[in-house]
Amino acid sequence: MGKDRMQNGYGSGSEPGSPNGHHPFREHKQASRQSSTELFDLASKVMLIGDSGVGKTCLLVRFKDGAFLSGSFISTVGIDFRNKVVDVDGTKVKLQIWDTAGQERFRSVTHAYYRDAHALLLLYDVTNKASFDNIRAWLGEINEYAQEDVVIMLLGNKSDSTADRVIRTEDGEKLAKEYSVAFMETSAKTGMNVDLAFMAVARDLKMKKTRKPTEPKFNVADYVNQEKKTGGCCS
């Protein structure tokens, strides 16, 4: 049974940041509808969290399939699970992405999965003040349930809707600074910064696994600041 688990992701021994982290392992992923058979060196668990309707599923679909889910609102029930393998400087990193339902009643279910998440993408909707105000509560939950060294990235989604925007970029930046987490604005509709968010996570994992003690620590927030595009004019 332990072997079964390994095929689909982390065994308990290969958790990110564990002192005797396993060497990169090449594995043959089970063929499934979600993704074709691909090889990978590292696997990383990423969770998308945030209020209902902020665009978690849309962000994921944009990243995974390069498409935008327009039209009706498909609310996620419980937790969805998808894989994508990305290439970070020649290293194949499999991102296991858990897309969660934002509704309050699913919180107890999703909490259980914070624990072994390597990265949490915390989303709010720049056109919805309540979703931004709830970010503090989300961060509180993360502190309570997630691992110490979890990578947290705050994402202000729907940045393309300039007309309806109520949360300024500065507000997001300020909040991110206060909690010292990485921050950027994204748009699942235009694709802005979507890949960057996931790639930063993959890169962080790779650095954690391969970093020599003498090298400086990889900082997601700095990396993101370097790479991110700012929205604004592109509407």
Next chain:
Amino acid sequence: MAERKKEADHLPTSESDQDDFIEPDPPVVTNQAVADTFVNIDYEDLVNPDYDSHPSGYIHEIVRQGSHDDDDEPRVAVSSVSDVSTGEESSEDHTEISTKEISQALDEVSKLQHPEVSLEDEEEIDEVDTQEWRQRKKHVFILSQAGKPVYTRFGNEDKLVTVMGVMSALVSFVQDSKDLVRFMVAGDHKFVFLVREHLILVCVSHGAESSQQILLHLSYVYNQILSVLTFSTLHRIFKQRRNYDLRRLLTGAEKFLDNLLNMMDTEPGMLLGAVRCLPLDSQVRDNIAQTIVQNAKVKDLVFALILANNQLVTLVRMKKYFLHPMDLHLIINLVNASESFKAAESWTPICLPKFDSSGFLQAHISYLDDRCETCLLLLSVDRESFFILSECRNKIKERLVKYNALKAISDSLMKTSYSIQQCGISDLRHFLYKSRHMAQFTSPELEAPYLSETEQERLCGLYFYLHHRIHTSARPLKILYTVGPHETLLGWVTQSFELYAVFGPLVTKVAAIQAINKLLRWVKREEDRLFIPNHVTF
């Protein structure tokens, strides 16, 4: 002639005209399938506040079982924890509403029903003030005991605070006299109340359903809420704060309630307390079930089932545990109402109130084919078993593809069930046949003249009428033959089956009786294909 219905009610004791009614032997129950027998939904039970909450603690039982395996200590099968009932048991006869206060309150409500008496002219027009809203056939409202709006089928709850206030006043007024309001009739509208410990459910309908049938629908709605929250959560929340706004916890679940109500308007399954099975060669079905058994040998997996287009393909269950048709309908509704399962493997909590209303089962839900028709559900009590079940799912899918079983399922779906012509009975237009001990039913495709939506609705109404006449608690019937202006109806209920048949208007009684005897023989012949006699166990 046309305006008056000619009816001939046959009581079981009367011998006239009944010679042709040969009650077929109850199907040979091999392997003592009695275990699969479901107690029919008894309308009288519905008014009992205990009816819907049986926190029988199965989930804990299974979890505990894991800790000391195969310990065969005797267990109490159903230890229903009785609710702290707020509403008293009402006497059997219907509560007469004649008091002045009530009629005043009723006036309030009926004012809202009639557009010409507009209450607030100066207010901007809300949806609830529109003609369209008032003329909806079947309204469903849910409010907390404190009178706070929880859900409305049409319009916005916020705009209905007054109406819901009146409803809660009605309920508590009757409760004051140690009684329970069950329904009221105003013109052609029925107001049906289902009062549960923390919630009041009200249906206002001018459709064909009887008030008892509406009560059944309301109890489905109540169970749907439990399915999302569990009874324990509901209880805990309202115990802490009586005026809690339950909508907070139900966000995103409205679609399940909407979908359930829409399904109940068109699908006879919930009325019958039975599910429809996908017609499938019994060998293919066995193969599918065995594939699941062999590839999902996982501790704590309670139920595994495959659904295709709201029909049951197969169900595998843990020994000793049964899936009640009401719970199964909630599962079907969950799959039917959600688009998100089509995108990826999902892991979601679901409470099955008949199984255990105190806790959640965890459901691994995924479609097995690219067209998203065949859905596999694995229900476990273990919250950590996602990856294990995901692995099982991949193996099951692989085997089913290999055995061409997925193709058999999609072929069966393509064929759109079966035509009434296949039964080879002239004059028979449509029928519903329910096997009582299997809690499953079958019916042919809807064909002319029931192609338009209004005609289908009318047909549904006929079934509601027939079902109501047969099951009415005041005078239950075994056989009912009734001639209407457009069709002749025949209903027959025995120990083992319920049959509701719709004939053309000119059929004679003798011909109709011959026809259903023929139909019963046909059903018997096709039984293996149309029904699942025994659910395989792990």
